[in-house]
Amino acid sequence: xxxxxxxxxxxxxxxxxxxxxxVFIPYAEKxxxxxxxxxxxxxxxxxxxxxxxxxxxxIFHISQGALRRFFLxxxxxxxxxxxxxxxxxxxxxxxxxxxxKFILRKPYVFDFDDAIWLPNYSSNNASFHKxxxxxxxxxxxxxxxxxxxxxxxxxxxxxxxxxxTVMLPTVVDTDAYHKERSVDKIxxxxxxxxxxxxxxxxxxxxxxxxxxxxLEEKYEFQVLxxxxxxxxxxFRSLKYLPWNKAREIDDLExxxxxxxxxxxxxxxxxxxGKCGFKIIQYLSLGIPALASDVGxxxxxxxxxxxxxxxxxxxxWKLDIESFLQTPERFHEMGIAGRRKILNEYSVRANLxxxxxxxxxx
Numbered sequence: 001x002x003x004x005x006x007x008x009x010x011x012x013x014x015x016x017x018x019x020x021x022x023v024f025i026p027y028a029e030k031x032x033x034x035x036x037x038x039x040x041x042x043x044x045x046x047x048x049x050x051x052x053x054x055x056x057x058x059i060f061h062i063s064q065g066a067l068r069r070f071f072l073x074x075x076x077x078x079x080x081x082x083x084x085x086x087x088x089x090x091x092x093x094x095x096x097x098x099x100x101k102f103i104l105r106k107p108y109v110f111d112f113d114d115a116i117w118l119p120n121y122s123s124n125n126a127s128f129h130k131x132x133x134x135x136x137x138x139x140x141x142x143x144x145x146x147x148x149x150x151x152x153x154x155x156x157x158x159x160x161x162x163x164x165t166v167m168l169p170t171v172v173d174t175d176a177y178h179k180e181r182s183v184d185k186i187x188x189x190x191x192x193x194x195x196x197x198x199x200x201x202x203x204x205x206x207x208x209x210x211x212x213x214x215l216e217e218k219y220e221f222q223v224l225x226x227x228x229x230x231x232x233x234x235f236r237s238l239k240y241l242p243w244n245k246a247r248e249i250d251d252l253e254x255x256x257x258x259x260x261x262x263x264x265x266x267x268x269x270x271x272x273g274k275c276g277f278k279i280i281q282y283l284s285l286g287i288p289a290l291a292s293d294v295g296x297x298x299x300x301x302x303x304x305x306x307x308x309x310x311x312x313x314x315x316w317k318l319d320i321e322s323f324l325q326t327p328e329r330f331h332e333m334g335i336a337g338r339r340k341i342l343n344e345y346s347v348r349a350n351l352x353x354x355x356x357x358x359x360x361x
Contacts, residue, residue: 004072004079005037008086010046012245015086015198019170019277020150023177023347030169031355036079038072040065062091069187070094073104081358082108084140086116093104094136094143101143109357111141113150114168115273117157141165146357150275151296168353170275174346178284181336188358190237191221191327193320194255194287197278199229204261206294211317212238212252219324227250249285256354257323257330258282260291261316276300279307280345283337288330290319290330300345 025035041049045061048054066089067169075094076082088096097307117137121141141147141158147165149155158165172178185261193212195205204322212223216237225231230240241251255281272295279300282289291297301307308319323330343349 001033002034002078003078003081003083003358004076005035005083006072006085006088006089007037008040008042008068009096010039010041010043011037013043013046015272015277016170019084019172020113020148020168021085022110023171023173026176026349027347027351028355033128033355033358035083038067038068041264047197051275057211064128065089066092071101076100076104079147081105082106083357084108084110084144085142086112086114087136091132093133096137097140097143106230107145108143109146110147111148111159111168111357112137112154113277115154115271116156118273119193130339143257148354151273151299153272153295155273157178166353167359168350169346169349170277170280170342170347171350172280172284174284174338174342175348177249178281178341180286185280188222188254188256191219191324192224192254192256193221193259194224194226194252194257194282195259195261195278196226196252196281199227202227202229202231204263205259207235207315208259208261209233209235215317215321215324219321221324224251224294233338252281252285252287255287257320258287258289260289261296261310262294262297263290280341283307283334284341284345288337290316290323290332300340302336302340306333306340 005021008014008022009017012018042061042064045065048057048061069089082100084097087192088094101106103197117134119134120199138161142161144162145164146169147162149158149159149165150168150170152167154245155165155167213235216235221237225238226243228243258278262274262277274295279289279297280289283306289301291301293309293311295318298309301309303309310316310319317333
């Protein structure tokens with residue numbers, strides 16, 4: 001089966017498409033599937049995407065991406081299906097999806113792993129905010145042959161518009177990439193508390209900075225932030241590392257305790273839509289995790305077994321301090337976490353679900 005995959009970002013650049021599509025491809029191709037990945041953004045466009053200003057350059061690259069999408073319509077005959085990750089185009093109405101559905105009659109899979117129907121944008125791209133047309137998500141879902149959603153919150157939203165919706169978690173390749181971390185990386189001179197993520201979610205971990213500042217008066221430790229942009233403020237125990245694809249796993253393996261804070265509010269629907277990928281990454285390497293008790297996090301973290309769930313800032317302080325007092329107690333939690341990922345959040349455990357998306361019957 002030959003599948004045209006319309007993805008937002010250059011190959012190996014966007015975490016969503018990396019761990020919801022690209023990670024499956026080597027295994028699916030052994031079973032007769034062939035994927036032709038077509039990014040909307042070029043490498044040059046991607047390098048400008050989150051930079052301040054560059055308005056006319058961004059307009060130029062978005063126009064180029066839209067033209068590439070349009071010309072792909074002429075080659076659709078050679079594909080059996082189309083796979084759409086998150087959106088066909090970042091701006092404007094879902095015209096190409098409408099053409100796929102009603103003019104060309106080409107079935108497509110629609111995959112998403114965030115509450116993308118809600119406004120969420122970088123301050124550097126606020127000029128484009130009104131052009132994003134967030135309401136198009138429901139039509140992309142409605143017209144799809146099948147939808148795959150990253151958690152039950154997203155699946156329940158999609159089921160309002162398309163009964164043929166399945167839950168497919170974001171996964172890691174525990175055989176070839178996210179392997180259990182080596183013993184020499186575990187023995188750090190100081191306990192390392194780590195967080196990885198993009199600048200768009202940095203606000204969540206920055207809420208914990210007062211906790212770290214208070215605890216560093218009593219304990220020696222390091223807080224490692226891995227991101228595409230440094231945090232807005234610093235403190236004595238903080239170390240920042242720019243995210244680097246080539247060093248991604250090596251940098252993560254240094255962490256002894258991984259963090260995934262979110263807004264502790266049931267009203268924060270965007271947080272509810274998160275698929276817990278930070279936790280999945282930590283646990284896959286055998287690193288225990290602390291996370292906000294929000295959304296899918298309580299399904300991945302088994303409280304007291306492979307990490308802890310925090311409901312307020314006091315919980316965060318108590319659990320981080322517990323780790324600093326007895327870090328060896330958390331080692332067994334990391335082992336349990338790795339086992340959880342192997343069984344539920346690995347490529348191996350979810351390959352059949354992924355391949356079933358392309359069943360046209």
